[in-house]
Amino acid sequence: MKLVTCCSFKGGAGKTTALMGLCSAWASLGYRVALFEADENRPLSKWKENALKSDTWDETCEVFAADDIGLLEAAYNGAEKQGFDFALADTHGGSSELNNTIIASSDFLLVPSMLTPLDIDEALATYRYIIELLVNEAIDIPTAILVQRIPVGRLTSSQKASSDLLNVLPQFDKPMHERDAFAAMKERGMMHLALANMEGKAALRLPMRNYATAMDELHVMRSFVDLKLGG
Ligand SMILES: Nc1ncnc2c1ncn2[C@@H]1O[C@H](COP(=O)(O)OP(=O)(O)OP(=O)(O)O)[C@@H](O)[C@H]1O
Ligand SMILES: [Mg+2]
Structure with a gap:
């Protein structure tokens, strides 16, 4: 896993x-994905709850509580034993022993950042923190910045300047x-x-197109991660 x-x-x-x-991109290909919830706000449990209501939860995936080190360990061992392909x-934001443990146990680290000066500062700080941790632990884990929430149209000049700042770090190709x-x-x-639930509903033709484009983009992101994982 x-x-x-x-x-x-x-x-x-x-x-x-x-x-x-x-998660959705891997699940759509038949992989089983375990989700470790280390954020005490429980966004993934809420996601599952909402998905179950809309009949859009893939039963091959499961959410595991992981908001302390003992739970994380149990989640990891449980998911591995149950044969999940990915976790x-x-x-949660910030640094903690829990975050350090998760980071150091990962096979790939994704650092999202929007293109505002404040976000870039935080992304650079996060990246630096990760590198220091990996150097201290003498481990090497592929890490990449994912530029998030880019407008579909042209970038503003300030977004372009922020994007240039990030170019020094490894980044997702899209x-x-x-x-x-x-x-x-x-x-x-x-x-x-x-997307599958929209199939065949004439009134949903336009949103369905948008969902199909979004799904294609998720697969581009997934292929990048697969490559970094050596798959
Ligand atoms: N690519 C995107 N397109 C549109 N909206 C997005 C996109 N990415 C994130 N958002 C929205 O931005 C908000 C923050 O995103 P998200 O919850 O994923 O951030 P987070 O880093 O997990 O935040 P937190 O630190 O609170 O856990 C959410 O309302 C989410 O729907
Ligand atoms: Mg979150």
């Missing part, structure tokens, strides 16, 4: 959204665009199943 962790010091950077997208960990379909995932459940 490969563990992928979304981390950033900054709240609202897009960790949980990136995680939900990756995705959603961390950003995650700002899309209603991504924002709606927390209520609508797994993207691939929301």
